[in-house]
Amino acid sequence: MTRYPKKRVHELTDIRITSTRINKIKIMENRLENIDSIVKDALHNIEFPYQAADWEAMESRIENDAFLRTRLYWLKGGELLMMLLAFWVLFQFFGMTYPQQPVPRMESQPQKLNIPPPAKKNHIVPPRKEDVLRENEEEETEPEQEENEADDLHFAQKMPVEAVSAPVVESEILPEVVTQQEVEELLATVMNDNSDIEEKNEETPIVEHIGSFSERILPTKLVLLDNKIEGFAADETVVEDPVPAGRKFPMNFSIVASPDMNTAKSSSYRMGMSLGGFTSVELSDKWQLQTGLAYSGKFLHDLPMDEERFPNMADVTKDMNMHVAEIPLHLQYTIKKSTNWRPYVTAGVTANVAMFADYNFNNGGESPFDNKREAGVFEGGRLGDNVYATADIGLGLERQLDKNLHLFIQPTVKFALDDVGAHHDRINTFSLVMGARTTL
C-alpha cells in the first residue's frame, strides 16, 4: 500500500471532491434535459383567447403614447429654440456692432441753455424726494451757495424746499439733445397756453431745462414750470414726484436658458438643460439681488451607488432622470459699467426641488427602495428626500442692445451642499447661462 505524505492526501481528497461535484452536475443535467422538452412542448405554442377589454387598454395606451411623443417633440422644439437663442446671443456678443446709444449717460453733463436766470428760486423740478430733502438740509447750512448757482442748470439738485409743492405746468420728454431753438419754441407754445400766468408775472422765465439723471440711464427731460404765484395755494395742486417711488430700487426681469453639465460621482456626467425667469432688484449702482424660478432637467448615466450606504450594490449602476425646480437667491456685483458692457460676478444659493424622478438600475441591480421613496415631490415622494441646496458662483458679461434690453452670458458653477433622493446622490452642475434682461 502506497503511503502518501499528509499534505498529498489532502490534495487528492480535494480533487476527488471536485470530481464528484462535476459528475453530480452532469448527471443532474442529463436528468433535467427531460424538463426542457416537456416545458418547451407545453409552452412553445401556447395561446390564449382574445380579450376585447385588452384592446381598450391598448387603445388608451396608444393615445397616451401619442401624447407623450407630441410632448417630446415640443420639448425638442424648445431645446432647438434655446440653442438658436444661444447662437444668437453669441452672435450678438461677438459678431455685431451697435450704434451708440442715443440717450446720454449719467457721466455726461447736462446741456446748458442760455436762458436768463429766474428772478426767484422757487422753480420746481422733478428730482427724487430724498434728493430734495438732502438738499434742503444743505440749504439751511449754506444759504449763500444757492445764490451762486442760480444760473446753473444743475440748480435742480440744489432746490429750495418750498419748490417741492409748487405746481408743474407741463412736462415732456424730449430727445437727448435739446437745442435752444426747440426750447424757445416749446416755451412760446406754453406761454401762449398760460397767458394768465404771464400776466401775473411776466418777468419771470418759466422754463428750465433739466438734465434729469438717475443713477441709471434716463432720457433728458425738459420741464416747464411756473413760478410760485402770489396767492397760489400750492397745497391744492400738488403734483406727485415725476420719478416714481419704485425707481428707488429699479427692478429687472430676465429670461434665461442654459445647457448644463451635471456631475455626480467622478465617473458620471451628462448634459442637461435649464430654463427659467428671474427678477432682480437694484440695491445700488453696483449691487443687485436676484431670485426667480427655473426648471432644470438633470439626466445622469451609469451613476454608481454609494458604496458605504449600499455595500452589496457595489457593482450596480443606475440611470437617473430628474426634473428639478430651482429657486435661486443671488447677489450680483457689477465690476464695471461701461457704455455697452457690464461685467459682473454673482454668488448665492439655490434651493432645488426634485419634482419628478426616475431611476433605472443596471448590471442586474434592483432598487433597494419602494417606488414611493424614489418618487419626486409631485409624484408623492417625501419632500425631505427631494430638496437640496447648491452654492452658486458665476461670472457674467452683459451687453446692452437697447435702452431696455440686455443680453448676457454667465458661466456658473453650482456646488451641491446636500444630497438628493433616497440614494443620497450629490449633483454638481456647471451651467452656461444665457438670457435677456429688461428693466421696469
Added chain:
Amino acid sequence: MEVALKLRKEEQTLIEACEKQERWAQQKLYETHYSAMIGVCMRYAGNADDARDILHEGFIKVFRNIAKYKPGTSLKAWIHRIMVNASIDYYRKQQRRRTEDIEEAYGVSSTETDAVSRCSEQEILAAVQRLSPVYRTVFNLYVIEGYPHKDIAKMLGITESTSRSNLLKARVKLQNMLASEFRDS
C-alpha cells in the same frame, strides 16, 4: 397559391394602414396576433397583468416601427421577436438578484421527472411564472427561444457562466415545483 397571394396582399394593406396610424388597422393587427403573443408574454411575466403590460409595450413598439418591417418575411416572427425584446426590457426593470445554493439541485430523482411529464400546460406555465425573473428569462430564452448562453449573457448583461448557472437552477426549481404540484393533485 391564389389564397396565399390574397393573404399577403391583405397583410400588406394592413401594414400600410398601420404605418398611417389608422386605428382600425392597428386593432386588426392586435386581434390577429393577440393569442400567440400573449402566450409569449405569459411565459416571461410573473402574472397575467404583467404579461398584458409587456404585450401592450410590445405592440406600441410594433406600431411605432411597422415601417421597418421587411415585406416578404414572416410578420408573426417579427412581432414575436419584438415581444421577446419587450420581455427582456421587462426583465431588466423587474429583475431580482437571487443567490440560491446550487447544492439544492442535487436531490433530483428520475421519478420526479416522470411526474412532471404528466402536468398540464397551465400547471407548467404557472410553475414557469413562479420562477424568479432572471431564472424565468434565461430558461425561456435558452429552452424555448433557442438562444445560446453567449447571446443570453449579452442580452441580459450577465456572464455566460451566470447564464448557465441560472438555467440549471431554473430547471431544478421547475422540476421540484411541478413534482410537488403533481403530488398534491
